[in-house]
Amino acid sequence: MNPLAIIGRSFLDFLTVVGVLARFSIRSVKHCVIPPFYLRQTAKQFIDIGDYSLPVVGLTALFTGMVLALQSHTGFSRFDAESAIPTVVVLSITRELGPVMAGLMVAGRIGAAIAAELGTMRVTEQIDALTTLSTNPFKYLIAPRLIAGTLMLPILVLVSDVIGVFGGFFVCVYELQFNAANYISQTWEFLESSDVTSGLWKAAAFGFIITLMGCYHGFNSRGGAQGVGKATTNAVVSASILILVVNYLLTGLFFAGK
Amino acid sequence: MTDAPKIELNGLAKSFGDKHVLRGIDLSVGQRESVVIIGGSGTGKSVMLKCILGLLGSDKGSVKIDGKDATNLSGSALDAHQAKFGMLFQGSALFDSLPVWHNVAFKLAQQPGISRKEAKARAIETLASVGLSPDVGDIYPAELSGGMQKRVALARAIAAKPEIIFFDEPTTGLDPIMADVINELIVKCVREVGATAISITHDMASARKIADRIAMLYEGRIIWQGSKENIDRSGNPYVDQFINGRAEGPIKMQVRKL
Ligand SMILES: Nc1ncnc2c1ncn2[C@@H]1O[C@H](COP(=O)(O)OP(=O)(O)OP(=O)(O)O)[C@@H](O)[C@H]1O
Numbered sequence: 001m002n003p004l005a006i007i008g009r010s011f012l013d014f015l016t017v018v019g020v021l022a023r024f025s026i027r028s029v030k031h032c033v034i035p036p037f038y039l040r041q042t043a044k045q046f047i048d049i050g051d052y053s054l055p056v057v058g059l060t061a062l063f064t065g066m067v068l069a070l071q072s073h074t075g076f077s078r079f080d081a082e083s084a085i086p087t088v089v090v091l092s093i094t095r096e097l098g099p100v101m102a103g104l105m106v107a108g109r110i111g112a113a114i115a116a117e118l119g120t121m122r123v124t125e126q127i128d129a130l131t132t133l134s135t136n137p138f139k140y141l142i143a144p145r146l147i148a149g150t151l152m153l154p155i156l157v158l159v160s161d162v163i164g165v166f167g168g169f170f171v172c173v174y175e176l177q178f179n180a181a182n183y184i185s186q187t188w189e190f191l192e193s194s195d196v197t198s199g200l201w202k203a204a205a206f207g208f209i210i211t212l213m214g215c216y217h218g219f220n221s222r223g224g225a226q227g228v229g230k231a232t233t234n235a236v237v238s239a240s241i242l243i244l245v246v247n248y249l250l251t252g253l254f255f256a257g258k
Numbered sequence: 259m260t261d262a263p264k265i266e267l268n269g270l271a272k273s274f275g276d277k278h279v280l281r282g283i284d285l286s287v288g289q290r291e292s293v294v295i296i297g298g299s300g301t302g303k304s305v306m307l308k309c310i311l312g313l314l315g316s317d318k319g320s321v322k323i324d325g326k327d328a329t330n331l332s333g334s335a336l337d338a339h340q341a342k343f344g345m346l347f348q349g350s351a352l353f354d355s356l357p358v359w360h361n362v363a364f365k366l367a368q369q370p371g372i373s374r375k376e377a378k379a380r381a382i383e384t385l386a387s388v389g390l391s392p393d394v395g396d397i398y399p400a401e402l403s404g405g406m407q408k409r410v411a412l413a414r415a416i417a418a419k420p421e422i423i424f425f426d427e428p429t430t431g432l433d434p435i436m437a438d439v440i441n442e443l444i445v446k447c448v449r450e451v452g453a454t455a456i457s458i459t460h461d462m463a464s465a466r467k468i469a470d471r472i473a474m475l476y477e478g479r480i481i482w483q484g485s486k487e488n489i490d491r492s493g494n495p496y497v498d499q500f501i502n503g504r505a506e507g508p509i510k511m512q513v514r515k516l
C-alpha cells in the first residue's frame with residue numbers, strides 16, 4: 001500500500017478516537033453536574049478508591065522519599081551541599097513525584113478495576129439492563145466514579161506528600177546522621193504553598209484521567225472475557241501515558257515564567 | 259389512538275458489518291397482545307428486541323409505539339421510550355454487585371418517597387410469585403443456580419409493571435414444572451397487568467401456552483405468523499420443520515457430517 005495512505009489512515013483513525021473520546025468525556029461530565037445524583041454510589045466509589053489505593057500509594061511515596069534522600073546525598077555530598085537535601089526531597093515530592101507516582105499506581109489499581117467491572121457489565125448486558133430499568137448508565141456508573149476519582153486523588157496525594165517527606169527524613173536522620181530538628185526546619189524553609197497546590201491540581205487531573213479511561217474502555221468493551229482483558233490493559237496504558245503527557249503540560253502551565 | 263397497534267415494525271433492518279441479521283421485519287403487536295417469536299438459533303430474535311428497545315440502532319425501517327415513531331431515538335426521548343419496557347434478558351443480566359432483592363426492586367427503589375424497607379418488602383413479594391423464598395433476597399446473584407437467576411430476572415422485569423414486556427427465552431434452563439409455573443406467570447402478567455408482551459422461545463409447549471399469536475423469524479424476515487391454533491396447519495414447510503424439530507427439511511443447519 002501507498003505509505004502516504006497508511007499515514008493518512010492512521011492520522012484519521014487517531015482523530016476519530018480523539019473525537020469519540022471528547023464526546024464521551026463531555027457526556028460524562030454533563031452527567032456529573034446535572035441531577036439526579038446517585039449519592040450512595042458516589043460514596044461507595046470514594047470508599048473503594050481510597051481504600052484500595054491508600055496502602056500502595058503510601059508505600060510508593062515512602063520508598064520514593066527514601067531513595068530520593070539517598071540519591072541526592074550521594075550527589076550533594078560531593079560538593080558539601082547536604083543541607084539542600086530536605087528542600088530537594090520536599091520539592092520533588094510535592095511538585096512531581098507525589099502526584100505522578102500516585103497517579104501511575106492508582107491507574108494500575110483503580111483504572112484497571114473500573115475497566116474490568118464496567119467491561120464485565122457491558123458483555124453480560126448489565127449495562128443494557130440498567131437502561132431498561134430507567135437508569136442512565138452515565139449517571140449511575142460513570143459520574144460517581146469520575147467524581148470520586150477527581151476528588152479522591154488530591155487527598156491521596158496530600159497523604160503521600162507527608163509520607164514521602166517522612167521517608168526522606170527517616171533516611172537522613174537514621175542513616176545519614178542528620179539533625180532531626182534541622183531537617184524539619186529546612187524542609188519548611190523554601191517550601192511555598194504553590195508547590196503543594198500545583199501537585200494537588202495535578203492529582204485532580206490525574207484522578208479524572210484514570211477514572212475516565214477506566215470508564216471509557218470498560219463501557220465500550222465487547223466480546224467476552226478477552227474483550228474485558230483488552231479493555232483493562234488499554235485503560236491502564238492510556239491512563240499512564242496521558243498522565244505523563246498531562247503532567248508535562250501542567251508543569252509548563254504552573255511554573256511558566258518562574 | 260387506542261386502535262393503533264402497541265408495537266409496529268416496518269421493514270426493520272439491522273446489519274453488523276456485512277452480516278445482515280435483520281433484513282426487513284414487518285410485525286405488529288396489538289394492545290395487550292402476547293406474541294411469541296420462534297426461529298432458529300442466531301436468526302436475530304434477540305437483536306430484534308434490542309432494536310425495538312433502542313439498545314441497538316437500526317439501519318433501515320421504522321419502529322412505532324402506540325402509533326408514534328420511535329426509531330433510533332436519543333437523549334431524553336430514548337429514556338422516556340425505554341421507561342415503558344421491561345425486559346428479561348437471555349443471559350439474565352442481573353447486577354452482580356447488588357443483592358437479589360435490590361435487583362428486583364431496582365427501579366422501584368429509585369422512585370422518590372420509597373424507603374429501602376418498602377422496596378425490599380415489595381421485592382420479596384415479587385420473588386414469591388416466581389417461586390423463590392424470602393431468604394433468596396439477601397444473597398447475591400452469583401450464588402444462585404442458573405434457573406434461579408432466570409426467575410430473579412423475570413421478577414425484575416415484571417416488578418415495575420411495565421406497559422410492554424419482552425421475555426427472551428424465559429423458560430430455557432428451567433425444569434418442566436418450573437417452566438410451566440413461569441408460563442402461567444407470564445400469561446397472568448399479560449392478562450392482569452394488561453401488558454403487551456413479546457416472548458422468544460424455542461420451547462413449543464411454552465409458546466402454545468403464552469402466545470395469542472406466533473411469528474416465525476427466518477433469514478431476517480418474518481416468514482409466517484398466525485394464531486397459535488393455526489400453527490399446526492400453517493402449510494409452511496419451514497414452520498412445520500421447526501415445530502416438529504426435524505433435522506431434515508428446507509431449513510439447513512450449517513453443519514458438516516462427521
Ligand atoms: N453486538 C453484536 N455484534 C455483532 N454481531 C452480533 C451482535 N449481536 C448479535 N450479533 C449477531 O447477530 C446474529 C443474531 O443474534 P441474536 O442474538 O439475535 O440471535 P438469536 O436469534 O437471539 O439466537 P438464540 O436463539 O441463540 O438466542 C448472530 O449471528 C450474532 O452473531
Ligand SMILES: [Mg+2]
Binds near residue numbers: 303304305348426
Ligand atoms: Mg437470543
